[in-house]
Amino acid sequence: MKKTEKLAENLYLIDDFDLNVEERTGTYVLTESELTIIETSASPSIPYIKNGIQELGYTLEDIKYIIVTHIHLDHAGGAGLLLKDCPNASVVVHPKGKRHLADPSRLIAGARAVYGQQFDTLFDPIVPIPEERLIAMDHLSKLHLSDSCTLTFYDSPGHANHHFSIFHSKLEGIFTGDTSGVFYPQLLEDNIELYLPSTSPNQFDPNKMIASIELYRSLSPKYIFFGHYGMSENPNEVFTQVIEWLPKFLDTAQQAILEGDTFEEQVKVTANLLINNIQSFLNDKGIKPTHKVYKVLNLDMEVCAMGLVDYFHKQQHSN
Incomplete structure (x- = not known):
């Protein structure tokens, strides 16, 4: 059972075993001068992330940025819990998501309404993040991780209004969270690429989703890095199938x-x-x-x- 894999130079993927399912939700580790991770999954996944960081030869003190593409709990639910052990890190989030990470009460209430008695098993605890450790990134904002690696943030609604995507300058790839859908790597051994839309509640909007995908297309990325799950080297096929x-x-x-x-x-x-x-x-x-x-x-x-x-x-x- 692979837990951490190298995708490219200075880019690794940790399997978060979200819901105890392999290859469902992943955390990306960017081993640039400023050690950065993208996505945390929910709190039960944090031990897997910690083990992955250690496996790569780093400590939690080395982490500078924890980026979440959006604040759904399978992407950001564990951010507060992880941050408690990362004294030098800040959490980077869409401006519309910032207040909900500082005060997650509405996130918790919404998830409890959907998941009921399963909530504690799936998501607990959801730890508030101090405001001074939150960084909001507007459309076209940039974050420099090393001399050769800059991340550019793009507002990308459709799956959620509090969603941004991140273009990696060195790899010419984009971390699309859930806006460009879900990739099913379980089918690759059968030589099938399957990409499906992710239409979860409660801000799904098909017109915004198509507009965001057209934005991705305009960037001509070489890779798509999905929240669920892994990397595609075939962006045009991704866009075609989802649409x-x-x-x-x-x-x-x-x-x-x-x-x-x-x-x-x-x-x-x-x-x-x-x-x-x-x-x-x-x-x-x-x-x-x-x-x-x-x-x-x-x-x-x-x-x-x-x-x-x-x-x-x-x-x-x-x-």
């Missing part, structure tokens, strides 16, 4: 809303239909329903279904 799947996801949810009476029923029907559509797609490529990728896909489609149904409910109320 092709997005209307299918929307159509599926609209169909499910007609079939279900309650929000919960609509989410359940949406998730089942999404999995059926993806299963049909993968069956045609020779992937059996017992393939390990479905452990991740089933989890992802439950969350995607919530965001899709929530989006259409909001559209109805705004009209």
Whole structure:
């Protein structure tokens, strides 16, 4: 079971074993002059990050920046807990997310509403971050990590309004969090690249997502670094697949809303239909329903279904 892998010069990926699932959520380590990590996952993942940093020959005192692409708990939930043991680090966040890391009460309430009794197991503890240790990065702000490595931040809504993406000057790659979707490396051994939209609640907006993906395309990146999970060397394929799947996801949810009476029923029907559509797609490529990728896909489609149904409910109320 690989825990830490080298992706490129001065760039490593730690598997966070989010939800105890391999290759679901990752933390990137940039071993530049200013040691930097991108994404922390939730608090139960912090021991894996600490072990990974140690495995790479560094200490927690060496970390200068902890960057989170957005404040969803599977990306930033563990930031406060990790920071407690990183005395020289600051947390870098989108301006719209900063106050929620300083006072995570709304994040906690929102997650408890979704996850109920599972909340403590999945996310606890969520530790507030002192304001003086938070850095907000606006659109086109830059962070210099070494003479040869500068990070440029881009506002990239669609998955969430408190989301930025980070272009790495030396590698010409971009850390896209969840805005450019989810990569399923479990299928690579079958010679299949699969990239699907991430439509989780509660700020999913398909038009903003497409606009952000077009922004990525304009940067001509050589690599996409996903929050879930790993690196793609085929950005154009990423963009093409996500934009092709997005209307299918929307159509599926609209169909499910007609079939279900309650929000919960609509989410359940949406998730089942999404999995059926993806299963049909993968069956045609020779992937059996017992393939390990479905452990991740089933989890992802439950969350995607919530965001899709929530989006259409909001559209109805705004009209």
